[in-house]
Every structure is written in C-alpha cells, then in structure tokens.
Amino acid sequence: MVELSVCIGSSCHLKGSYNIIQLFQQLIEENRLHDRVDFKANFCMRECQGTGVAVSVNGTAYHIQQETAREFFKDTIMPLTV
Ligand code: FES
Numbered sequence: 001m002v003e004l005s006v007c008i009g010s011s012c013h014l015k016g017s018y019n020i021i022q023l024f025q026q027l028i029e030e031n032r033l034h035d036r037v038d039f040k041a042n043f044c045m046r047e048c049q050g051t052g053v054a055v056s057v058n059g060t061a062y063h064i065q066q067e068t069a070r071e072f073f074k075d076t077i078m079p080l081t082v
Contacts, residue, residue, distance in 0.1 A: 002037045002080045007054035009044030016066040017041075017053045023066075027073050036081040 006012075006021050021041060028037050047054035050063030057076060064072045 002077060003056070003058050004037050004077060005040040005042040005056045007045045007047065008041045009048065011044070011048040012053045015053045019066050020053050020064065020069045023069050024073060027070070031078070033081055037077065
C-alpha cells in the first residue's frame with residue numbers, strides 16, 4: 001500500500017494543493033488504484049519552505065507544482081503500486 005498525502009495547510013493551499021488533490025483523485029480512479037494507494041490530506045507538514053505543494057509518499061517529502069503533478073504521479077507513485 002502506498003501512503004500518499006497532500007498538504008492542505010495555508011501555504012500549500014495557496015500553491016494549488018486543491019487542484020493537486022483533485023488530479024490525484026482522478027488518477028487513482030482512472031488507474032483503479034483505490035486498494036493500492038492510501039490517499040489523505042494533511043495539515044501543514046512543516047515543509048512550507050519548498051517551492052511547490054508538500055506531498056508525502058511513504059514518508060518521504062516532495063514539493064510538487066501543479067504543472068508537473070501528473071508526471072509526478074506517473075513517475076513516482078505508479079511504480080510503487082505494482
Ligand atoms: S502548509 Fe504545506 S507544508 Fe506547511
């Protein structure tokens with residue numbers, strides 16, 4: 001099971017976390033990953049200084065942009081689900 005969480009703290013909200021959550025939900029749906037990805041929203045993950053929305057994948061923090069969120073899902077999350 002991949003533990004995936006997106007920060008919805010105020011700093012990340014301003015950087016577009018809502019759109020990233022919508023996109024990840026859509027991608028989980030499209031790829032039928034409900035039973036392989038445990039997807040949550042988190043309050044501030046103390047990663048505000050990064051450029052981009054804080055995302056945690058199995059405990060590792062990343063900072064992602066809305067523009068590259070789809071690629072991030074494909075390259076970083078999908079391989080963990082196989
Ligand atoms: S608001 Fe997202 S890490 Fe602080």
